[in-house]
Amino acid sequence: MPLSVLILGNGSALPTVNTHQTAQILASGNELFLIDCGEGTQVELRRHSVKIQRINHVFISHLHGDHFFGLVGLLSSMHLLGRTNKIHIYGPEGLDEIVQIQFRKGGSKLSFEMEFHAINSAGMVLFENKNLIVETLPLNHRIPCFGFLFKEKIGLRKLKANALKEFDIPKHKRKGITEGEDFINDEGERIPNEKITNAPADPVSYAYCSDTAYSEKLIELIKGIDLLYHESTFLESEKERAKKTFHSTAKQAAQVANLAGVGKLLLGHFSNRYRSKERFLMESRQIFKQSFIAEEGVEFKV
Amino acid sequence: MPLSVLILGNGSALPTVNTHQTAQILASGNELFLIDCGEGTQVELRRHSVKIQRINHVFISHLHGDHFFGLVGLLSSMHLLGRTNKIHIYGPEGLDEIVQIQFRKGGSKLSFEMEFHAINSAGMVLFENKNLIVETLPLNHRIPCFGFLFKEKIGLRKLKANALKEFDIPKHKRKGITEGEDFINDEGERIPNEKITNAPADPVSYAYCSDTAYSEKLIELIKGIDLLYHESTFLESEKERAKKTFHSTAKQAAQVANLAGVGKLLLGHFSNRYRSKERFLMESRQIFKQSFIAEEGVEFKV
Numbered sequence: 001m002p003l004s005v006l007i008l009g010n011g012s013a014l015p016t017v018n019t020h021q022t023a024q025i026l027a028s029g030n031e032l033f034l035i036d037c038g039e040g041t042q043v044e045l046r047r048h049s050v051k052i053q054r055i056n057h058v059f060i061s062h063l064h065g066d067h068f069f070g071l072v073g074l075l076s077s078m079h080l081l082g083r084t085n086k087i088h089i090y091g092p093e094g095l096d097e098i099v100q101i102q103f104r105k106g107g108s109k110l111s112f113e114m115e116f117h118a119i120n121s122a123g124m125v126l127f128e129n130k131n132l133i134v135e136t137l138p139l140n141h142r143i144p145c146f147g148f149l150f151k152e153k154i155g156l157r158k159l160k161a162n163a164l165k166e167f168d169i170p171k172h173k174r175k176g177i178t179e180g181e182d183f184i185n186d187e188g189e190r191i192p193n194e195k196i197t198n199a200p201a202d203p204v205s206y207a208y209c210s211d212t213a214y215s216e217k218l219i220e221l222i223k224g225i226d227l228l229y230h231e232s233t234f235l236e237s238e239k240e241r242a243k244k245t246f247h248s249t250a251k252q253a254a255q256v257a258n259l260a261g262v263g264k265l266l267l268g269h270f271s272n273r274y275r276s277k278e279r280f281l282m283e284s285r286q287i288f289k290q291s292f293i294a295e296e297g298v299e300f301k302v
Numbered sequence: 303m304p305l306s307v308l309i310l311g312n313g314s315a316l317p318t319v320n321t322h323q324t325a326q327i328l329a330s331g332n333e334l335f336l337i338d339c340g341e342g343t344q345v346e347l348r349r350h351s352v353k354i355q356r357i358n359h360v361f362i363s364h365l366h367g368d369h370f371f372g373l374v375g376l377l378s379s380m381h382l383l384g385r386t387n388k389i390h391i392y393g394p395e396g397l398d399e400i401v402q403i404q405f406r407k408g409g410s411k412l413s414f415e416m417e418f419h420a421i422n423s424a425g426m427v428l429f430e431n432k433n434l435i436v437e438t439l440p441l442n443h444r445i446p447c448f449g450f451l452f453k454e455k456i457g458l459r460k461l462k463a464n465a466l467k468e469f470d471i472p473k474h475k476r477k478g479i480t481e482g483e484d485f486i487n488d489e490g491e492r493i494p495n496e497k498i499t500n501a502p503a504d505p506v507s508y509a510y511c512s513d514t515a516y517s518e519k520l521i522e523l524i525k526g527i528d529l530l531y532h533e534s535t536f537l538e539s540e541k542e543r544a545k546k547t548f549h550s551t552a553k554q555a556a557q558v559a560n561l562a563g564v565g566k567l568l569l570g571h572f573s574n575r576y577r578s579k580e581r582f583l584m585e586s587r588q589i590f591k592q593s594f595i596a597e598e599g600v601e602f603k604v
Contacts, residue, residue: 013382015342015375017349039375040317040342047319063408065378073317073341076367080315094407101403105396106365107445143409 003028003132003152003204003302005227007294008044010268012211012233012247013066020044020296021066022210022269024229025055026150028132034058034074035148035208041070042077048297053083057127059134060091061210062145068095072102079110086113090126092144093118119146122221131155137221139212141246147209149222150302155200163196206302207262210269213243214252219260227302228262229294231269232280238271250280254287268294305330305434305454305506305604307529309596310346312570314513314535314549315368322346322598323368324512324571326531327357328452330434336360336376337450337510343372344379350599355385359429361436362393363512364447370397374404381412388415392428394446395420421448424523433457439523441514443548449511451524452604457502465498506604509564512571515545516554521562529604530564531596533571534582540573552582556589570596 004027009020021038025045032055034041045052052074060068068091078087089095096116103110117126122138130153137147156178163169169183177183183191207222210231222228233247242249248256250267257265265288267280274280277293284291292300306329311322323340327347334357336343347354354376362370370393380389391397398418405412419428424440432455439449458480465471471485479485485493509524512533524530535549544551550558552569559567567590569582576582579595586593594602 014379015345017345039372040345043317043319043342063404064410065375065404065408069375069378069404070341073367073371076371077316092407094403098404098407101396102365102367102371102400105394105400106367108366 003150003206004299005206005229005266005302006048006050006299007266007268007296008041008048009038010270010294010296011038011066012269012271014272015039015066016272019270019272021070023070024208025050026206028150028152030054031056031129031132033127033134033150036061036067036210037069037071037074038066039069039073042074044296045074052078053081053085055087056085057088058090059126059148059208060089060095061139061147061208062141062143063092063094063098064143064211067211068098071095072099075099075110075114076103076108079108079112083112086115088115088117088127090117090119092146093120120144122146137207137209138215138217139209140215140217141211141213145211147207147212147218149205149207149225151205151225152203154203157193157197157200159197167191167196169196204302209256211247213246214248214256216256216259218256222256222260222262224261226263227266227300228257228260228264229266229268230256232267232284233269233271235274235279235283250283250291251287254284254291257284257288257291264290264292264300266292266294266300305452305508306601307508307531307568307604308350308352308601309568309570309598310343310350311340312572312596312598313340313368314571314573316574317341317368318574321572321574323372325372326510327352328508328510330452330454332356333358333431333434335429335436335452338363338369338512339371339373339376340368341371341375344376346598347376354380355383355387358387358389360389360391360393361428361450361510362391362397363441363449363510364443364445365394365396365400366445366513369512370400373397374401377401377412377416378405378410381410381414385414388417390417390419390429392419392421394448395422422446424448439509439511440517440519441511442517442519443513443515447513449509449514449520451507451509451527453507453527454505456505459495459499459502461499469493469498471498508604511558513549515548516550516558518558518561520558524558524562524564526563528565529568529602530559530562530566531568531570532558534569534586535571535573537576537581537585552585552593553589556586556593559586559590559593566592566594566602568594568596568602
């Protein structure tokens with residue numbers, strides 16, 4: 001089941017005509033997970049033809065506005081468009097009150113149920129289905145803030161096309177075989193699993209880390225993952241400002257990626273002070289070659 | 303002091319890539335008044351080069367999201383850009399809580415003071431300075447909702463260029479003369495005010511009426527004003543839906559304009575169901591010729 005990440009916004013604090021605040025869609029099979037939801041995210045979802053009613057899980061990293069001010073508008077639009085499916089919202093304590101008061105004071109009763117799940121520590125399992133598990137990661141920001149680690153599970157083995165006929169495998173045995181069992185035929189002969197199945201694709205994993213100061217705590221937790229999104233609000237020339245505001249530089253993001261030995265690094269959450277993103281890439285690639293800008297509207301395979 | 307209205311958004315409920323939710327800037331001299339503030343208004347302010355720190359007064363008609371979801375983001379950006387001036391926010395009861403909880407839960411202490419003024423009836427004077435007075439208008443919507451009437455005051459009379467010399471008017475007399483006094487010279491001779499001054503421009507007035515069902519209550523209150531913005535969410539073919547949802551049709555907006563004998567009518571708050579605005583204009587002009595679409599990005603002189 002391929003995982004992909006669509007970038008809806010890569011800007012930090014101030015939204016502009018051309019730069020949108022943080023939001024991403026992680027797609028896993030039919031599930032769409034929304035990660036953070038800055039103001040105007042619903043319009044970016046429309047721009048990139050994402051079907052909003054297919055989003056059943058929203059993950060909010062922290063309660064700074066550029067990461068959640070768009071949530072209430074998105075929920076309102078889901079309601080106006082007749083949503084009936086429950087939505088799960090994962091975020092720091094207080095997010096439920098923030099959302100609910102806005103509908104309550106406006107006399108709106110939503111057409112669907114919202115279930116809030118308060119995040120209060122790293123290492124929490126927020127979501128799990130047969131394909132995927134989502135856990136919180138510890139970030140180091142001015143207020144409680146959590147990253148999200150999306151880990152695919154090992155898939156089922158695939159029966160080889162010719163094996164069913166060749167070994168006359170009955171239907172009721174197939175499930176066990178895809179889970180790794182050998183096949184024992186009517187003559188009592190054991191056919192090894194590898195002979196009749198192909199291995200599933202390697203499970204992949206994605207970590208979303210925004211907003212955070214440079215933190216070595218992360219490294220063990222994201223060791224060897226395929227794709228890391230790590231904020232890089234500033235360039236190294238603004239290292240002191242990054243430290244003071246609990247953000248990272250491109251160099252620091254690259255150091256984390258390098259020490260954790262991840263596959264690829266996506267840089268984002270850029271401060272408005274920089275016109276071009278090219279310098280972020282150059283700075284990061286000096287330390288970690290597989291660095292990329294989290295360009296808005298681009299879908300990255302994990 | 304010329305009044306003008308800049309339209310930032312003319313859409314209703316659902317924002318799209320090309321249609322923005324309700325927001326307007328009324329400019330009176332150096333004062334910028336923001337009227338309603340749907341999601342993404344701060345970006346539209348930027349798009350149209352409005353200096354956000356010059357906004358000191360925000361008027362919110364009611365607590366449906368398409369009229370206020372952008373307020374907290376705008377305030378947040380004012381803070382991030384270092385605002386120190388106090389801002390006055392006029393809106394229905396509950397707006398203060400909605401705004402404050404979002405900053406409180408995120409641990410943000412704003413760099414400027416917000417003063418909330420609760421609107422709980424029509425006919426309230428919300429604001430007054432030497433040029434202008436702002437009063438609430440009664441609207442008929444599903445939840446408490448108020449329009450805003452901006453009335454210029456009669457300006458000072460202008461001293462004629464040649465009168466100062468001709469009649470040797472001393473400095474300390476000039477203020478009284480611009481307020482309408484006659485001038486009595488050293489010989490005790492009375493010079494009538496009209497001889498030494500010109501009349502000021504006629505004061506103009508603007509009414510903002512969104513959202514509302516057709517309401518004849520408005521007519522007396524906006525009699526003869528120069529410019530009326532009246533919502534027309536639907537066409538007359540959707541009259542029943544308009545009634546049910548407490549909105550107006552273009553024809554109804556035109557009827558109000560016609561009965562009140564206003565100068566011009568601006569139509570807005572269009573439902574997303576209509577692709578073209580041409581039909582609103584045609585419908586309205588059959589009853590009230592001076593009808594115009596509140597086109598986004600256009601500044602209308604009052």
